[in-house]
Amino acid sequence: MxxxxxxxxxxxxxxxxxxLVSHQLMLRAGLIKKLASGLFTWMPLGLRVLRNIExxxxxxxxxxxxxxxxxxxxxxxxxxxxTGRWDEYGNLLLKIHDRHDRLFCFGPTHEEVxxxxxxxxITSYKQLPVNFYQIxxxxxxxxRPRFGVMRAREFQMKDAYSFHFDQSSLxxxxxxxxxxxxxxxxxxxxxxxxxxxxxxxIGGSMSHEYHVLxxxxxxxxxxxxxxxxxxxxxxxxxKSAPNGGLLSFTRGIEVGHxxxxxxxxxxxxxxxxxxHEGQKISPLMGCYGIGISRxxxxxxxxxxxxxxxxxxxxxxxxxxxxxxxxxxxxDITSKAKEIYEAIKSSGxxxxxxxxxxxxxxxxxEADLIGIPNQIIVSKRGLDQGTIEHIxxxxxVKEDIAINELVxxxxx
RNA sequence: CGGGGCGUGGCGCAGCCUGGUAGCGCACCUGAAUGGGGUUCAGGGGGUCAGAGGUUCAAAUCCUCUCGUCCCGACCA
Numbered sequence: 388m389x390x391x392x393x394x395x396x397x398x399x400x401x402x403x404x405x406x407l408v409s410h411q412l413m414l415r416a417g418l419i420k421k422l423a424s425g426l427f428t429w430m431p432l433g434l435r436v437l438r439n440i441e442x443x444x445x446x447x448x449x450x451x452x453x454x455x456x457x458x459x460x461x462x463x464x465x466x467x468x469x470t471g472r473w474d475e476y477g478n479l480l481l482k483i484h485d486r487h488d489r490l491f492c493f494g495p496t497h498e499e500v501x502x503x504x505x506x507x508x509i510t511s512y513k514q515l516p517v518n519f520y521q522i523x524x525x526x527x528x529x530x531r532p533r534f535g536v537m538r539a540r541e542f543q544m545k546d547a548y549s550f551h552f553d554q555s556s557l558x559x560x561x562x563x564x565x566x567x568x569x570x571x572x573x574x575x576x577x578x579x580x581x582x583x584x585x586x587x588x589i590g591g592s593m594s595h596e597y598h599v600l601x602x603x604x605x606x607x608x609x610x611x612x613x614x615x616x617x618x619x620x621x622x623x624x625x626k627s628a629p630n631g632g633l634l635s636f637t638r639g640i641e642v643g644h645x646x647x648x649x650x651x652x653x654x655x656x657x658x659x660x661x662x663h664e665g666q667k668i669s670p671l672m673g674c675y676g677i678g679i680s681r682x683x684x685x686x687x688x689x690x691x692x693x694x695x696x697x698x699x700x701x702x703x704x705x706x707x708x709x710x711x712x713x714x715x716x717x718d719i720t721s722k723a724k725e726i727y728e729a730i731k732s733s734g735x736x737x738x739x740x741x742x743x744x745x746x747x748x749x750x751x752e753a754d755l756i757g758i759p760n761q762i763i764v765s766k767r768g769l770d771q772g773t774i775e776h777i778x779x780x781x782x783v784k785e786d787i788a789i790n791e792l793v794x795x796x797x798x
Numbered sequence: 799c800g801g802g803g804c805g806u807g808g809c810g811c812a813g814c815c816u817g818g819u820a821g822c823g824c825a826c827c828u829g830a831a832u833g834g835g836g837u838u839c840a841g842g843g844g845g846u847c848a849g850a851g852g853u854u855c856a857a858a859u860c861c862u863c864u865c866g867u868c869c870c871g872a873c874c875a
Binding site for chain 2: 396397398399400401402403404405406414415421423424479495496498527529530531533538544546584594596605641644646674676710712713714715716744745746747748749750751752754755763765766767775
């Protein structure tokens with residue numbers, strides 16, 4: 388991608404309504420634009436990050452054996468009345484009417500819809516267990532949206548729902564999802580922690596949250612490494628861990644939540660399958676969410692410095708940015724272009740700053756948008772047959788012979 | 799919903815107290831110089847001050863209401 392043609396606008400001044408560093412940097416780096424409270428447009432650079440996260444989540448979910456589907460964002464009120472959640476959920480539900488004056492809501496979550504699908508599709512124990520997931524836009528009319536995409540009203544979420552013949556099958560899947568979540572958050576490059584949690588509105592017995600550790604987090608976590616115990620403080624009623632260990636406290640951003648729902652939804656919605664003896668049983672359910680768009684902000688909270696964002700390599704919008712210093716010098720621009728094409732054909736995502744800007748501007752913006760690898764092409768380097776590689780994260784600079792560069796990258 | 803702050807070109811702000819029809823920085827356009835950390839100089843375009851009503855000869859400025867937005871709280875799979 389050539390930056391001279393890329394619709395990227397960055398800002399030196401911090402927008403006044405952004406409180407969190409991640410929110411400030413997302414706006415300054417041109418990743419998102421606010422439309423209204425809790426509603427954001429993902430601009431090209433930001434969307435690349437979002438898609439990278441989605442891709443990782445999708446790959447790991449597929450790997451776990453779950454099936455991707457896509458349910459409607461709009462849901463009829465009747466389904467929600469079956470579970471009693473039309474009233475329970477209250478104003479968090481964005482309620483809307485169609486032209487026939489029928490009532491719908493913009494889905495904040497999809498237990499009702501998936502249970503409806505399964506009660507029509509799954510009729511035998513032989514079809515269990517099964518796990519369906521989707522990556523989709525949700526809407527929750529939050530009382531107080533804040534911190535940009537961290538607590539937006541409209542956001543991207545991966546939600547998965549599993550169905551089981553018995554508890555051991557549910558336990559199995561629950562563990563498998565926990566494992567999958569570990570893989571996902573590790574690949575994304577987050578420093579996170581799995582903690583015990585309250586099930587809240589959604590119901591059910593067992594649940595764990597995945598928190599990205601950050602001082603700016605909205606939740607407080609109590610933990611004890613000796614006992615390998617961690618829980619949301621909402622769950623803690625004493626000052627010590629279960630076996631008496633001392634608790635330490637930290638703050639976290641909830642990016643994932645897994646639940647065992649039991650038979651709450653299957654019972655309320657009349658989902659049943661036949662067992663070996665032809666008797667009806669109510670399948671047990673699990674549900675597993677990941678806040679895709681929230682992860683973008685959470686990642687920035689963990690990975691930034693005074694100059695800007697530092698993307699972990701697997702979610703970075705581009706792997707490399709080639710900075711051609713001095714556009715008036717044909718040798719530089721043509722060599723930069725040559726390197727650009729070479730990296731591109733090696734399969735890495737690369738951006739070239741081919742704008743007629745001063746070195747300072749190019750460095751500052753490259754730092755701000757956080758591309759992991761900066762390749763500097765300059766007269767100074769060309770005279771000795773090298774380019775300079777700067778690692779955004781470590782700051783380490785290294786001169787590399789031009790003819791070795793591509794080799795190094797592909798290797 | 800309760801409390802507080804703020805709304806002035808795309809962004810950040812000043813002006814408001816002590817009314818007299820709008821200013822600065824960034825960004826943008828043109829030209830020139832410069833060319834390794836948001837460079838410099840010159841020229842230029844863009845806002846009627848969130849909206850409505852009121853006071854006044856005169857309102858960005860004073861008064862009232864409405865809307866928007868942010869923060870704290872309550873709330874939150």
